[in-house]
Amino acid sequence: MRVLLFITGMLLPVFGEPSFSHKRHASLNLECTFCHTGAVTRERAGFPAWKTCHTCHTGKAEQPIPSQRIYKLPDFVFFSHARHATAQVDCTSCHGNVKKQAKIELYRSTKMAACVDCHKENRATVVCNACHELGQ
Ligand code: HEC
Ligand code: HEC
Ligand code: HEC
Numbered sequence: 001m002r003v004l005l006f007i008t009g010m011l012l013p014v015f016g017e018p019s020f021s022h023k024r025h026a027s028l029n030l031e032c033t034f035c036h037t038g039a040v041t042r043e044r045a046g047f048p049a050w051k052t053c054h055t056c057h058t059g060k061a062e063q064p065i066p067s068q069r070i071y072k073l074p075d076f077v078f079f080s081h082a083r084h085a086t087a088q089v090d091c092t093s094c095h096g097n098v099k100k101q102a103k104i105e106l107y108r109s110t111k112m113a114a115c116v117d118c119h120k121e122n123r124a125t126v127v128c129n130a131c132h133e134l135g136q
């Protein structure tokens with residue numbers, strides 16, 4: 001059994017399968033920030049550590065929680081969750097309704113055109129330096 005669990009733990013990250021389903025936890029009505037503690041106050045939303053899961057899954061041994069990284073920007077792009085939260089841009093605008101997703105699916109593209117389109121719609125900045133530190 002231990003060996004099997006170990007092997008599963010090794011394989012999950014390889015196949016990119018999450019060991020956490022938002023859909024399955026939806027009825028608990030947890031705040032997103034219960035697990036993604038930086039989502040409204042920091043640049044990064046971040047991922048939960050096992051001890052966060054352990055508040056409910058007390059009987060279980062620690063296990064890795066692989067993330068898929070569906071949403072990932074290159075390092076040269078500046079993005080801040082806090083900045084968008086302050087502007088009242090809801091999580092669903094960019095990530096869709098994750099509570100219906102057993103496995104996270106890309107809702108809004110993270111390509112430059114998708115950022116710029118929404119910025120134009122909302123009269124937010126499209127100045128290059130807002131998202132890139134060009135010429136420095
Ligand atoms: C607030 C309590 C709570 C927290 C926090 C929580 N869970 Fe759960 N989890 C549940 C409940 C309740 C179920 C059963 C839901 C159902 O299947 O109807 C469940 C089901 C599961 C299942 C599927 C059933 C199983 O045991 O095989 C997995 C896997 C799981 N949780 C992983 C996690 C992980 C990983 C975390 C941390 C990122 C986490 N959970 C955080 C309450 C919680
Ligand atoms: C109980 C903990 C928990 C709660 C509550 C929770 N999440 Fe998550 N979330 C996770 C875990 C664990 C992962 C990593 C697994 C994965 O990628 O599916 C994750 C992944 C994600 C991702 C994918 C990141 C990526 O690039 O792959 C998004 C987006 C996300 N969550 C948004 C939300 C939103 C929005 C809410 C509130 C509606 C929320 N989450 C509530 C635990 C949680
Ligand atoms: C304006 C679009 C937008 C909004 C609004 C937004 N996100 Fe994100 N989210 C992103 C982008 C883009 C990334 C990739 C960031 C990176 O790689 O630096 C991301 C990454 C994430 C991740 C992966 C971990 C991380 O920090 O990179 C989680 C989890 C997440 N978001 C949750 C949330 C939650 C919860 C909310 C609402 C409180 C939210 N997001 C609001 C666009 C958004």
Ligand code: HEC
Nearest residue numbers: 078079083087089093110114115118119122124125130131
């Ligand atoms: C759903 C709409 C939406 C999407 C998608 C979006 N943004 Fe924004 N963004 C906004 C709004 C609204 C503001 C706040 C404008 C204000 O307060 O003046 C903002 C502000 C910003 C700021 C701060 C700009 C400043 O004035 O200093 C940066 C940087 C930023 N966004 C980067 C990004 C990047 C990078 C992406 C794509 C990965 C992105 N945004 C996607 C709506 C969006």
Ligand code: HEC
Nearest residue numbers: 074077110111112113115116119125126127128130131132
């Ligand atoms: C609202 C945010 C935002 C603004 C404004 C913005 N960019 Fe970007 N840019 C991004 C994101 C996100 C990426 C990475 C994703 C991609 O390649 O589309 C990117 C990628 C790039 C790349 C690399 C493209 C590639 O193919 O690798 C260049 C070059 C670039 N931007 C130049 C600019 C210039 C020049 C401006 C001003 C005219 C600008 N950007 C304005 C968000 C922005």
